[in-house]
Amino acid sequence: xxxxxxxxxxxxxxxxxxxxxxxxxxxxxxxxxxxxxxxxxxxxxxxxxxxxxxxxxxxxxxxxxxxxxxxxxxxxxxxxxxxxxxxxxxxxxxxxxxxxxxxxxxxxxxxxxxxxxxxxxxxxxxxxxxxxxxxxxxxxxxxxxxxxxxxxxxxxxxxxxxxxxxxxxxxxxxxxxxxxxxxxxxxxxxxxxxxxxxxxxxxxxxxxxxxxxxxxxxxxxxxxxxxxxxxxxxxxxxxxxxxxxxxxxxxxxxxxxxxxxxxxxxxxxxxxxxxxxxxxxxxxxxxxxxxxxxxxxxxxxxxxxxxxxxxxxxxxxxxxxxxxxxxxxxxxxxxxxxxxxxxxxxxxxxxxxxxxxxxxxxxxxxxxxxxxxxxxxxxxxxxxxxxxxxxxxxxxxxxxxxxxxxxxxxxxxxxxxxxxxxxxxxxxxxxxxxxxxxxxxxxxxxxxxxxxxxxxxxxxxxxxxxxx
Amino acid sequence: xxxxxxxxxxxxxxxxxxxxxxxxxxxxxxxxxxxxxxxxxxxxxxxxxxxxxxxxxxxxxxxxxxxxxxxxxxxxxxxxxxxxxxxxxxxxxxxxxxxxxxxxxxxxxxxxxxxxxxxxxxxxxxxxxxxxxxxxxxxxxxxxxxxxxxxxxxxxxxxxxxxxxxxxxxxxxxxxxxxxxxxxxxxxxxxxxxxxxxxxxxxxxxxxxxxxxxxxxxxxxxxxxxxxxxxxxxxxxxxxxxxxxxxxxxxxxxxxxxxxxxxxxxxxxxxxxxxxxxxxxxxxxxxxxxxxxxxxxxxxxxxxxxxxxxxxxxxxxxxxxxxxxxxxxxxxxxxxxxxxxxxxxxxxxxxxxxxxxxxxxxxxxxxxxxxxxxxxx
Numbered sequence: 001x002x003x004x005x006x007x008x009x010x011x012x013x014x015x016x017x018x019x020x021x022x023x024x025x026x027x028x029x030x031x032x033x034x035x036x037x038x039x040x041x042x043x044x045x046x047x048x049x050x051x052x053x054x055x056x057x058x059x060x061x062x063x064x065x066x067x068x069x070x071x072x073x074x075x076x077x078x079x080x081x082x083x084x085x086x087x088x089x090x091x092x093x094x095x096x097x098x099x100x101x102x103x104x105x106x107x108x109x110x111x112x113x114x115x116x117x118x119x120x121x122x123x124x125x126x127x128x129x130x131x132x133x134x135x136x137x138x139x140x141x142x143x144x145x146x147x148x149x150x151x152x153x154x155x156x157x158x159x160x161x162x163x164x165x166x167x168x169x170x171x172x173x174x175x176x177x178x179x180x181x182x183x184x185x186x187x188x189x190x191x192x193x194x195x196x197x198x199x200x201x202x203x204x205x206x207x208x209x210x211x212x213x214x215x216x217x218x219x220x221x222x223x224x225x226x227x228x229x230x231x232x233x234x235x236x237x238x239x240x241x242x243x244x245x246x247x248x249x250x251x252x253x254x255x256x257x258x259x260x261x262x263x264x265x266x267x268x269x270x271x272x273x274x275x276x277x278x279x280x281x282x283x284x285x286x287x288x289x290x291x292x293x294x295x296x297x298x299x300x301x302x303x304x305x306x307x308x309x310x311x312x313x314x315x316x317x318x319x320x321x322x323x324x325x326x327x328x329x330x331x332x333x334x335x336x337x338x339x340x341x342x343x344x345x346x347x348x349x350x351x352x353x354x355x356x357x358x359x360x361x362x363x364x365x366x367x368x369x370x371x372x373x374x375x376x377x378x379x380x381x382x383x384x385x386x387x388x389x390x391x392x393x394x395x396x397x398x399x400x401x402x403x404x405x406x407x408x409x410x411x412x413x414x415x416x417x418x419x420x421x422x423x424x425x426x427x428x429x430x431x432x433x434x435x436x437x438x439x440x441x442x443x444x445x446x447x448x449x450x451x452x453x454x455x456x457x458x459x460x461x462x463x464x465x466x467x468x
Numbered sequence: 469x470x471x472x473x474x475x476x477x478x479x480x481x482x483x484x485x486x487x488x489x490x491x492x493x494x495x496x497x498x499x500x501x502x503x504x505x506x507x508x509x510x511x512x513x514x515x516x517x518x519x520x521x522x523x524x525x526x527x528x529x530x531x532x533x534x535x536x537x538x539x540x541x542x543x544x545x546x547x548x549x550x551x552x553x554x555x556x557x558x559x560x561x562x563x564x565x566x567x568x569x570x571x572x573x574x575x576x577x578x579x580x581x582x583x584x585x586x587x588x589x590x591x592x593x594x595x596x597x598x599x600x601x602x603x604x605x606x607x608x609x610x611x612x613x614x615x616x617x618x619x620x621x622x623x624x625x626x627x628x629x630x631x632x633x634x635x636x637x638x639x640x641x642x643x644x645x646x647x648x649x650x651x652x653x654x655x656x657x658x659x660x661x662x663x664x665x666x667x668x669x670x671x672x673x674x675x676x677x678x679x680x681x682x683x684x685x686x687x688x689x690x691x692x693x694x695x696x697x698x699x700x701x702x703x704x705x706x707x708x709x710x711x712x713x714x715x716x717x718x719x720x721x722x723x724x725x726x727x728x729x730x731x732x733x734x735x736x737x738x739x740x741x742x743x744x745x746x747x748x749x750x751x752x753x754x755x756x757x758x759x760x761x762x763x764x765x766x767x768x769x770x771x772x773x774x775x776x777x778x779x780x781x782x783x784x785x786x787x788x789x790x791x792x793x794x795x796x797x798x799x800x801x802x803x804x805x806x807x808x809x810x811x812x813x814x815x816x817x818x819x820x821x822x823x824x825x826x827x828x829x830x831x832x833x834x835x836x837x838x839x840x841x842x843x844x845x
Contacts, residue, residue, distance in 0.1 A: 129621045191623045207625040208583065209555060242554035244586070270555055272531040278554050345530060
């Protein structure tokens with residue numbers, strides 16, 4: 001029985017059985033077998049067959065000096081369902097998704113791709129200040145989003161717009177955030193691509209890397225305590241996994257037994273730093289078992305592989321209250337951001353290979369074509385339609401005014417403190433006198449022409465205005 | 469941190485940058501050098517001078533630095549002196565501190581000082597305090613550098629000024645260069661200094677060219693840490709600032725000069741140890757003080773300057789003012805000192821008598837919170 005328990009502890013993370021309980025189970029019958037070794041009778045514990053008693057690990061002794069070699073030559077294998085031409089390799093792994101769902105996957109990816117192109121261009125033209133594209137990684141977003149419930153909480157890094165796209169976040173709001181206009185749910189306070197949507201359970205993107213990892217674990221712990229039947233998914237890149245927060249997050253997810261999916265987008269680069277300089281181990285998937293986390297590596301450019309892995313991980317994470325780690329191998333086709341020129345550190349040939357030979361969108365398109373669910377006509381029509389949709393949203397976003405300057409002062413605290421209200425009033429007076437020197441015509445000016453009403457103790461209503 | 473690289477370059481700004489680089493027919497010794505190139509030169513010269521000096525950080529090697537400040541250095545010095553690190557500020561700051569403890573002289577670059585918060589334990593508890601806590605046995609000759617303060621539209625998490633945060637800590641020296649001369653002289657002094665030094669640069673200043681005087685072109689050009697510079701002489705009002713706002717102060721001074729107000733603009737250069745002598749001497753002359761900074765006002769650099777002006781030896785020179793009895797006065801309330809920072813202009817006026825002083829301070833500027841009675845009760 002002791003052996004069985006020991007075996008169980010080796011093959012899955014120890015859960016439930018306390019140390020004291022185990023010792024209790026080992027004690028009966030141990031004394032008899034210790035007879036043959038005179039020096040051992042002096043030991044406090046009597047052990048069964050000279051087993052290690054250390055609380056820190058459950059393992060056998062070995063008398064040969066041998067270092068475990070990190071296996072980077074043949075690392076953890078990469079799970080895939082489709083080949084590069086979109087053909088299902090092993091039919092039993094085919095998720096058999098209905099046509100509508102697969103079309104939704106395809107349209108989300110292509111619409112995202114179109115939006116990326118247009119917004120990248122708009123940054124180059126000086127219309128928005130900054131942008132990050134998702135080229136090549138669309139599969140990781142929609143594949144995972146499709147496998148989750150709509151209420152599952154998402155913590156992203158900054159390259160997960162496809163998750164929001166799949167959850168039907170309107171183009172108008174994507175653009176509003178990038179332009180920082182009056183419709184932006186973030187009230188124009190963030191750099192572009194820092195989306196957030198409470199309604200769609202997508203936590204607002206925060207700039208510092210990997211801070212979302214321990215936060216996601218905390219949220220998952222809260223979900224577990226609430227018996228919410230809800231999973232938290234936490235996205236990050238292979239570079240962010242180097243941060244100390246990642247270590248803390250993984251360790252706590254395992255020890256606190258949280259229903260969380262860690263989804264690592266390993267896209268080969270962190271700005272210019274290639275993976276060979278980011279880590280020396282076998283990627284991120286190999287770190288999971290070190291923390292006691294169920295781990296898998298998938299082909300991130302294969303939407304069905306991503307879907308299958310996430311689906312299964314979600315089912316078990318909620319049922320068993322344990323974390324899962326999915327490392328999705330992919331490639332960052334675009335530059336890190338509009339502030340980067342990746343030709344400085346990688347060859348055009350390399351980028352072209354991924355763009356032409358192994359792209360999530362083309363692989364899914366081949367699948368759709370082979371199923372007879374899509375054709376060239378529809379492709380042409382959809383390209384035109386998606387471009388039109390994006391351009392319309394884009395033009396509208398440009399024309400909208402910027403948020404009200406009074407919103408500079410709201411949401412610092414839940415209730416506006418006196419000194420901030422004074423600053424707000426001071427700005428209103430300043431604009432009354434010097435308003436002509438500011439580009440106020442681009443801003444929402446409601447409430448600025450007159451003094452805010454400070455006869456009541458509450459914050460002025462404008463501070464709590466919620467825009468449509 | 470490579471999250472969203474702060475290299476925000478709008479096309480408009482690139483165009484205006486081009487417009488700035490006019491062709492100058494200047495004397496051969498006065499050349500135009502950008503702040504970026506000045507820092508680059510300073511680091512290059514120090515790397516050359518002492519082989520124990522090395523640079524580490526994210527993207528500093530082949531990428532030439534996230535803001536191109538370390539351009540060409542990796543090509544010249546190679547992997548052993550210019551080191552790209554994985555993304556972990558806590559990690560590489562700790563590694564740098566350890567290297568300094570072992571006898572090397574690292575320059576640890578944070579992509580912006582906002583990300584230094586991930587590593588702040590290493591900077592304060594390990595770098596700043598170690599020499600003292602080891603009884604003088606373990607020096608930490610390290611330089612932490614990177615862009616600080618606001619950039620253009622990069623939101624709250626990329627725009628914080630850390631002058632007050634680092635300036636608070638004994639054991640650290642903190643410098644904040646404004647122009648190219650400052651940048652080169654201070655980075656060189658920082659690298660040669662055996663104490664941990666925090667160099668707060670500014671991203672928007674990197675591309676700005678300044679005239680580089682002949683002495684700054686020398687390989688041994690050093691600016692002493694702890695000495696401010698009077699950038700513009702004046703008689704009516706002292707304006708104290710550090711980093712990019714110094715430029716704004718000079719622009720404001722030019723506008724005010726046309727109205728007959730002559731500002732004395734002081735470029736602090738060093739936040740810690742702060743050069744109060746220069747500021748006090750200037751305030752003695754002008755009787756008026758404004759502090760300008762990019763950080764938040766509460767517990768900021770300006771608040772500290774005002775507090776020191778109020779507490780300090782300046783008042784010994786005020787005829788009729790209580791000199792030694794200042795702190796023994798029965799109705800002196802300690803909390804007054806904290807409030808004082810707000811009344812910068814009125815309180816720092818020199819007064820002929822004690823009564824005048826009390827009367828002046830009871831005139832609360834517009835928008836003040838405390839009535840005269842509440843202040844002194």
